[in-house]
Amino acid sequence: MLVSWKYRPRNTFIQRLDPRSRLIFLACVILSLTIPNIWDIRLIFPLFLLTLTLYLLAQIEWKDVRRAWLFIFFLIFFIVGLNGMLSGRGGPTSVMNDTSAPLFTLPVYFPGTTWGFSLEITLVRIVFAITQMTRMLSMAILALPLPYTMDPNIYGVAFRKMGVSDKVSFTMDLAFRFLPTLARDLSITIDAQRARGYEMDSLKGGIVARLRRLAPLIVPVTMQSTVTGEEVIDAMDLRAFGTAPRTWLKDLHFARRDYLFIALGVSIFVAFCVLKWGFGIGEFWIPPALVAGLN
């Protein structure tokens, strides 16, 4: 059985937009940050405010997205943010090779021993962690509402109308539909294995033992999905899938607001590229006032 995302029709500006314009805008925002490789908080923060506004316009109920947000906050603040602050990981070369004087040192030693090391926290890494978190949040809050605000029936036609072939569009359509189903199967399998005494979070054993411990989760879900796949193939073959050019039940039409929305996305992308490659703005930036305050 297919489980759908918690999609609900709402009379909001975001849901009145054509799905293609939303996907193109999302692509523009992500590409604006990743293609010219923007690390300047002065460019990232206004973009974050824009994407936050769009998220709020979607009017998604908190109870629907609470779990997703907890996951994103944990990932962004505790994993990415702390990693960025402690090691500069994932940053541009200027942050990775940071040799500035530390603001303070964090000793990390096993209790009662001299085994361990000291972590040097620098201003560069703190600013980088804030920049990295804002950058990731800007993309996450734009992608997160998609499953809650986009009718699952129009994923396929949206990709088809963007020039992707029928079969690849249908693959994407099915992938979006299968994801919540398989995520639910995974969650049920975790609960079922825990009821049998399975300890997912146990830290015993090395990497090999931990990987082997994942097998009771990965194997049942993967094998069940291969069986489900055969049933879906039979159903699609019975309906002669792929024997002739496909027609789609729903049709999509751009409105004026869609052209304006796409124009906004493309403008952001072009502006970021011009700023980075034309004017050299967009590299990792630290507010001079902060640097001056330290000297």
Add this chain to the structure above:
Amino acid sequence: MENKGLWAFGTRQVVYGAIGAALYGAFSLLTNLVPLPAAGNITFRPAVAVLIFFGIAYGPWVGLLAGFIGNTLGDMLAGWGFYWNWSLGNALMGMIPGLAMLMITNYRNKIDIAKAIGWGAAGVAVGMMVASLTEMMVGGIDLNTALVGYFTPAFIGNLVVIVILLPILMVAFAAVNARRGR
């Protein structure tokens, strides 16, 4: 409509490409919180074994689509955004083992399992190398960081995953197929 050709692209490839992508996305989402030591923003992904398995079992198109769409879905939903070069690397990582689909017929046979691991390792090497080297263009890193900071941990991490989990998946698949009579 059984189509067994290596490069066939029919209903089977569409459905298993989608299932592979969704599985890769869902499992990646589960483990996207575990970064690899010494790496940049590279996470530990046991899901790679599932991607390689789908390539081996259903061919290069399925591996390619599952890798590209699955990586994109997992990254987007976890808030990493869309990194085209890593999605391309994951697509290659799924596609290359798929080239061995016709060579691997017995999923219990040790030689066939060894072949699958070998092709999987080749897929991981090529996919992660392409992604790491293109990161020089996308992320502005130098060659040393690309090879030591990105490629090496990603390659070793994924290799360990496929050596341990791929044989388990293959043996389980053989049992499922035997029970289904396919």
